[in-house]
Amino acid sequence: MMNLGNMVRGLSSDTVAQSLIQFWEYDEGTLEVWRASSNFVYAFERNQVRYFLRFCFDQDNSIEQIKAELEFMRYLQLNEFPSVTPVYSISGKLIETLKTPEGTYIAVVFSAASGINLDSDTITEKQMEEWGKSLASLHCLSKTFEPVSERRKSWLDTVQFMENVFQKHPSEQVALQELRRVTTWLQSIPNGNDVYGLIHYDFELDNIFFEENMNHSFNIIDFDDAIYHRYVLDIVTALDDFINNDNSHSKLLIQSFLNGYRSITVLENDAVAQFPQFQRYANLYKFSKLLRSLDYDEINETPPWFDALKVKLVRVADELRQSFLKPW
Template sequence: MMDLGNMVRGVASNGFAQSLLQFWEHDEGTLELRRASSNFVYAFMRNQVQYFLRISFEQHNSIEQIKAELEFMHYLQTNGFPTVTPIQSNNQRLIETLKTSEGTYIAVVFTAANGITLDEETITEEQMEEWGKSLASLHCLSKTFNPLDEKRKSWLDTVQFMESVFKKHPGEELALQELRKMTNWLQSLSTDQDVFGLIHYDFQLDNLFFKRDKDPHFNVIDFDDALYHWYALDLVTALDDFIDNPQSKWLIDSFLNGYRTKMDLDDDVVAQFPQFKRYANLYKFARILNSLDYGEINDTPPWFEELKVKLVRVADRLRNNFQQ
């Protein structure tokens, strides 16, 4: 998540988005903000076909990392994995930038994903199984992916990020202790290609579009969190809305059964899920803490306080777990 100051400024005016959109063909007057979280996502139309403009702020995502993301997506798509397609600008580039007084904005345009979104309340066992197969297919391809240029960040970069965030807040000693425990544990694990590689890290239902046809499958979006980590973390974060709910065990089993049709998943790895959940919670806590470190904001909109309170509550809940 971006810091709240950048979010407020970005939502207040779409001037930077309008300027970046000029690099691509579009129908005038169709730009519409859809999301502001780790980046800004706008929908727009071109010849009455919908596309999505994603804008990142340079302090949150570098051009090199976005190039690495697009290379991975191209590799997946070339090998038959269904994902959205980045669109070249009028300058024949996949990435365009805009320098402003606040910093540099980085833009990419993607096609829209085909399919429908599912939710944890109505998803079926069969769909859970397809979801697991989809993630396994991604991991199978990740095992043979060798980037030509820049590599995506790794778990070590996340450790450095978390340490830098926690050291800015002297009161977060428990988080630092948790980070040391997690780091020591991760360092003890194998990094064999069968268990470790480039993961999606946000393979949740809101980033998946289910296509019902003769060959049911998921179209996948949002690879901007992809990093080198253990595949087990991708399973844990994907199942985040299910894993703590005893009534969801049968759905989780369907997901894991689907995953095992394409990837090995030993019982000892499944037994490590709670540890990976601890890591994911710690990383989430650090990102929230970083987003709340926003400095001075003038004229905050009505939604700002509500979002801030929500983030503080989530951070408090995650912090309480560090004592256990």
């Protein structure tokens, strides 16, 4: 989640998106906002084919990290892993920038993913199994990936990020204590090539598109959270909705996912036993990003959607804060 002040400025009009789309070929009148969270995302068409323009402030991301993201995506595609394709601009660039009085925006364009989104309430055991296979296939490719230039950040960078955020919020002592526990635990577990590498870190249903007629494959989007971490964290964050539903059906679906994963690569029982600890790390990192998002400068005029979003983010942050009090 980006800083709420940046979100308000970026969505105050379509001026920035209209300026950025000029770097690419597009059909006039087709540009429309799709969503805004970590990035601003607009859908548009070129020759009646759908594409997506994604951009952010340079204070929320960097060109180096985006280059590393695109290099990983290119590597996956060369190895026939189904994901969306970055699109070159008119000038032959994959990344374009725009300087404005508010700051510099960084933009990329991607093809649209084919297939459909699945719903956690209706997904089948077979689809869960295929989902697990897809993530395992990504991890197998990650084990042999070596970036040529830029590298994505690692979990150590997230620890530093969280420390910086909590230093600005000295009242968050519970979160700071949780960070110390999480850091000590992460330092104590293995990080060899068989368990550690570049993960997607947002392999949830929103970011996977199921194609039933294409050998039940998934097309993947949103690699902008990719990070060097333990592969098991990718499983935990993907299954977050199911892990939090402690019922027999959710457990059956989780097992189907794990069966699919294990049909492609090894997943030790010890790693599965550590799901709760990895979930605590993910919750703490999410909490720190929410604090940063809510730490905005005064906004003179807020749009109609602002108050409801702020209330939601504050509520989620409060729930996460309470979860840090649970014993390890």
